Amino acid sequence: MHVAVLANLKKNAPTWPGMAPDRWDDLDSEETIQGIMSALESQGHRATFLEGDQTLLDHLRRLRPDICFNICEGHFGDGREAQVPAILEMLRIPYTGSQVLTLALALDKPMTKRVLTYHGLPTPPFQVFERIGEPLDPDLQFPLFVKPSREGTGMGVSAESIVQNEQQLRTRLEHTFERYDEPALVERFIAGREVTVGLVGNLRSPVARRLPEDEDAPRILRGLHFFPPLEVDMTAYPEEEGGVYTSRMKTELAHDFHYHCPAPLSADQVEDLNWLAAAVFRVTGCLDVARVDFRLDADDNERPYILEVNPLPGLYPGYSDLCVEAEAGGWTYEELINRILDLAVERYELE
Numbered sequence: 001m002h003v004a005v006l007a008n009l010k011k012n013a014p015t016w017p018g019m020a021p022d023r024w025d026d027l028d029s030e031e032t033i034q035g036i037m038s039a040l041e042s043q044g045h046r047a048t049f050l051e052g053d054q055t056l057l058d059h060l061r062r063l064r065p066d067i068c069f070n071i072c073e074g075h076f077g078d079g080r081e082a083q084v085p086a087i088l089e090m091l092r093i094p095y096t097g098s099q100v101l102t103l104a105l106a107l108d109k110p111m112t113k114r115v116l117t118y119h120g121l122p123t124p125p126f127q128v129f130e131r132i133g134e135p136l137d138p139d140l141q142f143p144l145f146v147k148p149s150r151e152g153t154g155m156g157v158s159a160e161s162i163v164q165n166e167q168q169l170r171t172r173l174e175h176t177f178e179r180y181d182e183p184a185l186v187e188r189f190i191a192g193r194e195v196t197v198g199l200v201g202n203l204r205s206p207v208a209r210r211l212p213e214d215e216d217a218p219r220i221l222r223g224l225h226f227f228p229p230l231e232v233d234m235t236a237y238p239e240e241e242g243g244v245y246t247s248r249m250k251t252e253l254a255h256d257f258h259y260h261c262p263a264p265l266s267a268d269q270v271e272d273l274n275w276l277a278a279a280v281f282r283v284t285g286c287l288d289v290a291r292v293d294f295r296l297d298a299d300d301n302e303r304p305y306i307l308e309v310n311p312l313p314g315l316y317p318g319y320s321d322l323c324v325e326a327e328a329g330g331w332t333y334e335e336l337i338n339r340i341l342d343l344a345v346e347r348y349e350l351e
């Protein structure tokens with residue numbers, strides 16, 4: 001098949017004076033594109049890279065690929081990760097991974113948390129701030145955690161995200177508004193282990209984007225493949241990181257990543273995390289691949305809390321969480337990439 005690999009490369013991103021230095025931290029590197037293209041070629045596919053910017057429409061019309069391998073994060077706007085899928089829908093070109101609604105939803109952490117809460121899925125209690133002076137909900141107790149509502153790759157996340165009192169809260173809100181110009185998400189700070197679960201596949205019917213109301217109903221996981229969970233080894237990082245998975249750890253220190261994979265968890269804990277990951281995948285409408293991030297509450301028997309779902313998880317060979325997890329599960333990078341493609345090929349009945 002002719003596969004167009006669609007991504008936003010860091011080196012192709014627009015720049016302007018006064019731009020925040022972390023502005024494009026979530027965009028992809030050439031190594032990732034090269035890795036994906038070689039993986040696809042190793043299975044006999046023809047792969048062409050296209051930058052997911054304004055030139056995409058013309059390039060796609062000319063190239064007419066059979067399918068696109070989409071990992072575009074986009075540049076601008078609150079639905080930026082959904083823009084390329086919207087174009088592909090318009091051109092009726094098949095593509096890998098989640099669709100418009102899911103990608104726009106997952107980019108917005110508060111919106112996603114509202115959906116999770118509706119379904120009774122555990123996510124830290126929260127409040128969204130649009131202005132610095134808004135009163136804090138009296139139900140929220142310090143310490144709290146402040147982060148931008150619509151960023152990834154730890155952008156805006158550092159030890160200073162943990163706030164202990166009103167004054168620290170207001171200072172951090174100011175920083176977040178100034179730097180990211182978007183609402184800030186303030187959550188209960190969950191002290192505890194940091195675990196992420198990667199999965200590939202698609203749920204088989206019946207999937208009505210909701211969970212069975214009956215607690216004893218069988219847990220529907222059919223069609224999904226879970227990789228061993230990864231735990232970030234916070235003890236290996238300087239104290240300045242504050243025990244959280246910071247932007248520094250995901251960028252500057254990314255090549256010196258300290259983790260346990262498989263995470264040292266009991267079989268019951270893994271089963272619970274997998275079920276929660278499947279539930280999140282289901283209610284947010286993910287397709288083909290996702291990674292769900294958790295914290296295990298040290299003050300409540302390691303009760304898992306869902307922090308977010310990543311329907312476009314990083315695919316940097318050998319380093320991104322999902323790639324490490326797949327490897328620990330006995331999959332090569334080539335197998336991971338081609339499975340994602342094959343899942344989409346199956347959905348579109350291209351073969």
Ligand SMILES: Nc1ncnc2c1ncn2[C@@H]1O[C@H](COP(=O)(O)OP(=O)(O)OP(=O)(O)O)[C@@H](O)[C@H]1O
Nearest residue numbers: 124145151152153154155187188189190244245308
């Ligand atoms: N409520 C919380 N309590 C404790 N730590 C938190 C909380 N929310 C976020 N964190 C810490 O901040 C990190 C980044 O948060 P989150 O996963 O929401 O952001 P992200 O930048 O979108 O991540 P990704 O790189 O996975 O896209 C988490 O991995 C965790 O270490």
Ligand SMILES: [Mg+2]
Nearest residue numbers: 154293307308
């Ligand atoms: Mg995360």
